[in-house]
Structure formats: structure tokens, C-alpha cells
Amino acid sequence: xxxxxxxxxxxxxxxxxxxxxxxxxxxxxxxxxxxxxxxxxxxxxxxxxxxxxxxxxxxxxxxxxxxxxxxxxxxxxxxxxxxxxxxxxxxxxxxxxxxxxxxxxxxxxxxx
Amino acid sequence: xxxxxxxxxxxxxxxxxxxxxxxxxxxxxxxxxxxxxxxxxxxxxxxxxxxxxxxxxxxxxxxxxxxxxxxxxxxxxxxxxxxxxxxxxxxxxxxxxxxxxxxxxxxxxxxxxx
Numbered sequence: 001x002x003x004x005x006x007x008x009x010x011x012x013x014x015x016x017x018x019x020x021x022x023x024x025x026x027x028x029x030x031x032x033x034x035x036x037x038x039x040x041x042x043x044x045x046x047x048x049x050x051x052x053x054x055x056x057x058x059x060x061x062x063x064x065x066x067x068x069x070x071x072x073x074x075x076x077x078x079x080x081x082x083x084x085x086x087x088x089x090x091x092x093x094x095x096x097x098x099x100x101x102x103x104x105x106x107x108x109x110x111x112x
Numbered sequence: 113x114x115x116x117x118x119x120x121x122x123x124x125x126x127x128x129x130x131x132x133x134x135x136x137x138x139x140x141x142x143x144x145x146x147x148x149x150x151x152x153x154x155x156x157x158x159x160x161x162x163x164x165x166x167x168x169x170x171x172x173x174x175x176x177x178x179x180x181x182x183x184x185x186x187x188x189x190x191x192x193x194x195x196x197x198x199x200x201x202x203x204x205x206x207x208x209x210x211x212x213x214x215x216x217x218x219x220x221x222x223x224x225x226x
Contacts, residue, residue, distance in 0.1 A: 031212065043203075043216045050212065058213075088155065098145050098207050101214060103157040 003027070004104035006091050012110045019078040021107050023091030031094045032074035033101060034058075034066065036087040043090070049074055050097075081111045114139045116206050118217035125194050126225050133189045133220050135204030141165075143209035146180065146187045151219070152200040163187065194224045 007022035025032065033048040035058075045058030047066040055066050063085060067075045074093075078085055088108050092101040115138040125131050137146065148160040161171065163180055171178045175192045191198050204217040 033212075042218050045213065048212055056212070090157065092157075097210050097212050100147060100159045100162045102159060103149075106155040108155070 004091055004093055004102050006089075006104040006107050008107050009105060010108050010110075012112065013078075013081050014112055015082060017078075017081050017111075019081050019109065019111075021076040021078075021089055021091075021109070023074045023076070023093075023104055024072055025074075025093035025102070026072065027093065027095070027102070028071065029093035029095050029102075030071075031096065031101075032068065033092040033094075034064075034074065034076045035090045035092065036060070037090055037106075038087050046076065081109075083111050085109065086111045114141075114144075114206050114208060114213075114215040116204050116215050116217035118202075118204055118220050120220045121218070122221045122223070124223045124225065127195060128193050129224075131191050131194050131198075131222060131224075133191075133202050133204075133222070135187045135189065135217060137185050137187065137204070137206045139206060139208060141208040145207045145209070147205040147207070147214070148178065148187075148189050149203045149205065149216075150200045151203065152197075157203070160189075191222070194222075196224050196226050198222060199224045 004025045034046040035043045037043050049055045049068040065077045090106045091104040094101040117136045144165045146163045150158045177190045179188045201219045201221050203219045206215045
């Protein structure tokens with residue numbers, strides 16, 4: 001069974017704080033993804049990574065950065081959190097392109 | 113450009129009724145993959161099925177079945193004899209071959225009442 005875990009289910013941060021969201025997968029998948037999900041806007045891809053230390057911008061990378069130092073771990077960083085980054089953040093991994101993505105439980109981030 | 117349309121925003125049924133979720137897609141690629149995901153109230157997206165564009169056979173898995181019709185660019189999902197545990201948001205998604213991007217539909221919220 002593929003397992004994708006995220007460091008927190010719920011997180012509350014203050015405006016301007018640096019926020020780290022961690023994601024770990026245990027299936028040796030090549031690709032990892034970060035999405036945010038907002039009512040009415042659906043799932044939007046922030047960043048993805050196809051290999052260690054390799055990353056590509058998704059549809060909405062502004063205000064975010066990522067890090068992938070190890071194959072199993074993919075971190076999303078909010079350099080200076082803002083209230084418009086309050087959202088559900090979902091991490092996913094897949095064996096390769098066009099394969100199904102397996103999602104973690106999500107982190108509901110509130111920035112006040 | 114790829115696009116997935118789930119025209120039904122919400123569906124409400126009584127337990128044991130069948131429910132069909134529509135998914136219509138647009139793509140210029142000849143090789144592509146279609147997916148369905150379930151998102152229960154807990155929030156985690158659960159993968160249900162992956163289908164490639166060359167395989168138009170219908171699939172059944174327990175109470176779930178999928179109807180892929182290339183001629184109408186549709187990949188519909190039916191839950192037979194629905195149960196309360198089927199209450200969730202269901203997403204259809206599309207990916208071109210060798211493409212990282214998974215294009216999701218807006219989702220259909222299914223509520224099954226006891």
C-alpha cells in the first residue's frame with residue numbers, strides 16, 4: 001500500500017511567519033507534487049518534482065518554494081505567510097508521469 | 113489544452129439508489145489517461161481508477177463501474193446500491209501521456225441519505 005504522510009493535519013500561523021509543510025512517501029516514487037485546494041477553485045498545482053533536487057513550477061508557484069533533498073521527502077515552504085495562503089494543502093506522489101497520483105491526508109493551514 | 117468538465121455540482125440520493133457521475137473531457141492528445149478520485153469528508157483524495165485512451169472496456173469493481181466512451185469523450189462513473197459511506201466529492205481527472213500535469217474537474221458532491 002502506498003503511503004503518503006504529511007507533517008500536520010491542521011496548522012495555524014501568523015502573517016509573515018516562515019512555514020514548512022513536510023511530505024513523505026514510502027513507495028520510492030519518482031514524482032512528488034504539492035497542490036492547494038480552495039472552494040470554487042478546485043485543485044491547483046503549486047510545484048512538482050521529478051527527481052531529487054529537481055523541481056518545476058506548477059500553475060500557482062508565487063509565494064512558495066520547495067525542497068527535495070531526499071527522494072522520499074518533498075517540502076513546501078511559505079517564505080512569508082499571508083492570509084491569502086490560508087488553504088488546504090495536499091501532497092501527492094506518483095511512480096512516473098501519467099501514472100496515478102497518491103495523495104496524503106492534507107494540511108489545513110490557517111494564516112491569521 | 114486539456115479540460116475536464118463535471119457538470120453535476122451536487123447529487124443527493126437515498127441509500128440503495130444508483131448514482132451516475134458524468135465526466136466529459138477535452139484533449140488533442142491521442143494517448144491520454146483518465147482517472148477518478150474520491151474525497152471523503154476527512155479530506156484525503158483516494159485513487160479509484162486509471163484508464164488509458166486505448167482501452168475502452170468498461171470496468172466493474174464491486175459496486176463501482178466505469179463507462180468509457182471515446183466517441184463522446186466521456187468517462188462516467190456509477191455507484192450501484194449507494195451507501196452512506198459513499199458520501200464524498202468525486203473528481204475526474206485527465207493526463208496526457210508523459211505529462212506531469214493532472215487536470216482535475218471541479219468535482220461532484222454526492223450525498224447519500226440513510
